[in-house]
Amino acid sequence: MTIKAVTRAAILLCAAVVMPAALAVATPQIKTQSPGYYRIMVGNAEITALYDGSSTFPLTLFKNATPDQLQRYVKDVDGDAPKVVNGSVNSFLVNTGEHLILIDTGGGKLLGPGFGQVTANLRASGYAPEQVDMILLTHMHGDHIGGLVTADGQPAYPNATVWAAKPEVDYWLSASQAAKAPQAQQTGFQRARDILTPFKDAGKLKTFTAGKDLLPGLQPIALAGHTPGHTGFVLEQGGQRILFWGDIVHYSALQFAHPQLAVGFDADGAQAVKTRAGLLKLMAHQRTLIAGAHITFPGIGYVVENGQQGYRWTPIGYGEIR
Numbered sequence: 001m002t003i004k005a006v007t008r009a010a011i012l013l014c015a016a017v018v019m020p021a022a023l024a025v026a027t028p029q030i031k032t033q034s035p036g037y038y039r040i041m042v043g044n045a046e047i048t049a050l051y052d053g054s055s056t057f058p059l060t061l062f063k064n065a066t067p068d069q070l071q072r073y074v075k076d077v078d079g080d081a082p083k084v085v086n087g088s089v090n091s092f093l094v095n096t097g098e099h100l101i102l103i104d105t106g107g108g109k110l111l112g113p114g115f116g117q118v119t120a121n122l123r124a125s126g127y128a129p130e131q132v133d134m135i136l137l138t139h140m141h142g143d144h145i146g147g148l149v150t151a152d153g154q155p156a157y158p159n160a161t162v163w164a165a166k167p168e169v170d171y172w173l174s175a176s177q178a179a180k181a182p183q184a185q186q187t188g189f190q191r192a193r194d195i196l197t198p199f200k201d202a203g204k205l206k207t208f209t210a211g212k213d214l215l216p217g218l219q220p221i222a223l224a225g226h227t228p229g230h231t232g233f234v235l236e237q238g239g240q241r242i243l244f245w246g247d248i249v250h251y252s253a254l255q256f257a258h259p260q261l262a263v264g265f266d267a268d269g270a271q272a273v274k275t276r277a278g279l280l281k282l283m284a285h286q287r288t289l290i291a292g293a294h295i296t297f298p299g300i301g302y303v304v305e306n307g308q309q310g311y312r313w314t315p316i317g318y319g320e321i322r
């Protein structure tokens with residue numbers, strides 16, 4: 001650049017900075033987020049991730065490590081060591097061409113402000129709740145079943161039948177299991193009973209058997225530990241595969257590198273760790289596409305082996321529908 005050109009650039013820069021007051025218009029900030037949906041194709045099936053909401057939760061939720069270890073683990077990944085971590089809740093809509101299937105429903109009104117956005121995002125994505133004919137539950141915690149009903153307790157998806165694993169239904173709807181459970185879990189049992197009993201009474205709660213196709217190319221697989229009937233759903237279409245794995249990972253920065261970390265609300269922490277460790281290994285080996293309920297939205301990506309540090313998460317990027 002010549003001296004003359006540099007001077008000219010400097011003049012242009014000054015002109016840009018010192019604008020006449022009359023031209024400077026204060027533009028209001030928009031302060032709304034883009035609609036919370038994200039879409040991909042898996043073979044012939046159209047998958048739409050639906051955002052329900054996000055919040056923070058304490059690091060102390062994680063078990064099998066000291067507070068210092070947990071802080072170090074987070075720092076290894078995030079470069080910072082906060083005492084709280086961010087968690088999101090995602091649901092997934094699958095259009096097979098014959099069925100419109102919602103996998104988990106978000107928290108509805110159960111989780112408080114910032115949650116309960118699945119139905120609005122489903123509409124924003126171009127569908128109507130009335131078009132959903134099947135709802136598959138990975139398990140019956142409030143952040144997965146709360147969105148089954150509207151604020152006034154009516155079915156949010158009036159034409160849908162709800163499906164869950166038999167061990168999950170047997171556990172959460174059993175008065176004797178509830179009576180045996182610790183005080184901290186009583187709210188969970190009550191919520192499951194309140195929300196699901198009307199579906200059961202109306203013949204709209206059905207059970208599936210893990211390992212048997214529910215539809216051609218759609219198979220539930222048992223991933224017990226987090227809850228007794230915690231289930232993943234494998235969808236295989238046109239030679240492509242995706243696993244909707246529910247709550248196998250609650251926080252990416254910790255549980256990929258350290259699968260041994262259980263969470264406070266695991267029904268059976270030891271079993272949950274075993275299930276996660278085995279599944280991460282298999283998914284990394286198979287390079288299966290994953291859709292996770294609590295991985296940062298849209299929660300779709302791959303598990304990759306990471307040498308001595310267990311595994312890491314590689315999210316898919318934004319792109320056109322192909």
Ligand SMILES: [Zn+2]
Pocket residue numbers: 141143144247293294
């Ligand atoms: Zn969950």
